[in-house]
Amino acid sequence: MLEVESVTRRYGGLVANDAISFHVEAGEILGVIGPNGAGKSTLFELISGFERPDAGDVRFQGRSIVGLRPDRINRLGIVRTFQKLKPFAQMTVEENVMVGVLQHTARVRAARDEALAALEFVGLLDRRRVPAHGLSTGQRKRLELARAMSTRPRLMLLDEVTGGVDQRSIGGLIELVARLRGEGMTVVLIEHNMQVLMSLADRVLALQLGRKIAEGTPQAVRSNREVIESYLGTAYA
Numbered sequence: 001m002l003e004v005e006s007v008t009r010r011y012g013g014l015v016a017n018d019a020i021s022f023h024v025e026a027g028e029i030l031g032v033i034g035p036n037g038a039g040k041s042t043l044f045e046l047i048s049g050f051e052r053p054d055a056g057d058v059r060f061q062g063r064s065i066v067g068l069r070p071d072r073i074n075r076l077g078i079v080r081t082f083q084k085l086k087p088f089a090q091m092t093v094e095e096n097v098m099v100g101v102l103q104h105t106a107r108v109r110a111a112r113d114e115a116l117a118a119l120e121f122v123g124l125l126d127r128r129r130v131p132a133h134g135l136s137t138g139q140r141k142r143l144e145l146a147r148a149m150s151t152r153p154r155l156m157l158l159d160e161v162t163g164g165v166d167q168r169s170i171g172g173l174i175e176l177v178a179r180l181r182g183e184g185m186t187v188v189l190i191e192h193n194m195q196v197l198m199s200l201a202d203r204v205l206a207l208q209l210g211r212k213i214a215e216g217t218p219q220a221v222r223s224n225r226e227v228i229e230s231y232l233g234t235a236y237a
Contacts (some may be wrong), residue, residue: 031201100150
C-alpha cells in the first residue's frame with residue numbers, strides 16, 4: 001500500500017531523514033520507534049505532504065504522491081494524527097468530527113450520522129455535545145482517532161496515540177487501534193511504549209539520527225544491538 005524509497009530531508013546542515021526506505025502492506029500495522037530527534041515525525045510530514053523530500057519518492061497504491069498538498073493526499077486515503085492535540089476547542093465533540101465528514105458530503109444530517117458512528121466506535125458518543133476543551137487527554141486522543149476516521153482513510157499515520165495518557169487509558173487505546181485494523185485500516189504507528197508496540201505491530205522500523213537502523217518483527221528489533229544502545233538502553237536489554 002505504501003512505498004517509501006530513499007527519502008531524504010535536510011534542514012541546512014541537519015539531515016532529518018537520510019535515505020530511508022521501507023514499505024507497508026495493506027492491513028498491516030507498522031511501528032516506528034526511535035529517540036527524540038530520530039526523524040520519526042519528519043517522516044510522517046513527508047508522507048502526508050506537509051513537507052517535501054529533497055530526494056527519494058513516496059508511493060501510495062503505486063502512485064507517487066510527492067508534491068501533492070496534504071488535503072489532496074488525505075482525499076486519496078491517507079490521514080495522520082498529531083502528537084500535539086489541537087481540536088477545535090470551542091466546538092462540540094460531534095462538530096469536530098463532522099468537519100472531516102463534510103469534505104465527502106454536503107448533507108449535514110448525513111455528516112452528523114457518520115460522525116456519531118465514529119464517536120460510538122471510539123467510545124465518546126456520550127460526550128458528543130461537550131466542547132472539545134472539556135475532554136481529558138485520553139478522551140482527546142480518542143477524539144483525534146474519530147476525526148481521522150471521519151476522512152474515510154485507508155492508511156492511518158498515528159503519532160504517539162498513547163503519549164501523555166495515564167496507564168488506565170492505554171489498554172483501551174490499544175484495543176481501538178487493533179479494532180481499526182479489523183475495520184480494514186492499514187496503520188503506521190509512532191510509539192515510545194514498547195509494550196504497546198509488542199501487542200500491536202506486525203513489524204517495527206527503528207530510526208536513529210535520521211537513519212534506519214533496524215527493521216523486522218518486534219522481537220527481532222528489540223533484540224538488535226544498535227537499537228538497544230541508541231534507544232532502549234542496556235537496562236531494558
